[in-house]
Amino acid sequence: MDRKDNESPQGGTAQILSEFLEAAITSIVFLKGVYPSGAFERRRYMNLVVHKARHPELRDYIHSAVWGLLPFMQKGLVERVAVIFFNNDNTPIERFMFKLTVNQSYGSKVEEADLEFSLRSFLLKLSVSEPLTKFLPQSCRWEITSYFRSLPEAGSSKDAELWIPTDTKQWQKPPLITPIKSMSSEPLCVQLYLEHPSLNEPKP
Helix, strand or coil: CCCCCCCCHHHHHHHHHHHHHHHHHHHHHHHCCCCCHHHEEEEEECCEEEEEECCHHHHHHHHHHHHHCHHHHHCCCEEEEEEEEECCCCCEEEEEEEEEEECCCCCCCCCHHHHHHHHHHHHHHHHCCHHHCCCCCCCCEEEEEEEECCCCCCCCCHHHHCCCCCCCCCCCCCCEEEEEEEEEECCEEEEEEEEECCCCCCCC
16 A cells, blocks of 8 residues: 655654454454455465455454544554454454554654564564464354554544444453564554463453
């Protein structure tokens, strides 16, 4: 996607981050085997071979969810983006968490190549992270959930109207966390980790 020369550091960073999240979330869904491999096709991104959803509804869901966050990432409002997998009881059994920080006071030009090089390593790590994950039941479902530092005002924009409060069940105990990858370079910090229910989590 073309980026404007006069774009703010936060705007340029958020756009690169959106492109990355779209590729990363698609990679996670492919990794988990929720759909047949034929539902995806291979493409090049950041000089890597990654997977892109072929099914229009799957592709559009991931694309619209991620790019709907763009204006809020530019303002530093998005704290975490999660890909959550559920069992038959609609209880979360696994969460891939992207923790994001876009420095709002950063005023220098963003070195796009450096940023993409750092984000590329997340896609490499994801491709070999299957041993860290849980086996999913056959009839599981999944969703993309975003956690905001502060809620956008209702009616402030059409983008805000795309997001609705989640009624997802929450774990009662602190989750088990498995780090996958992290980076910290101005103006962007990203952490990717897995969350699983505690061994002491009450059964539903």
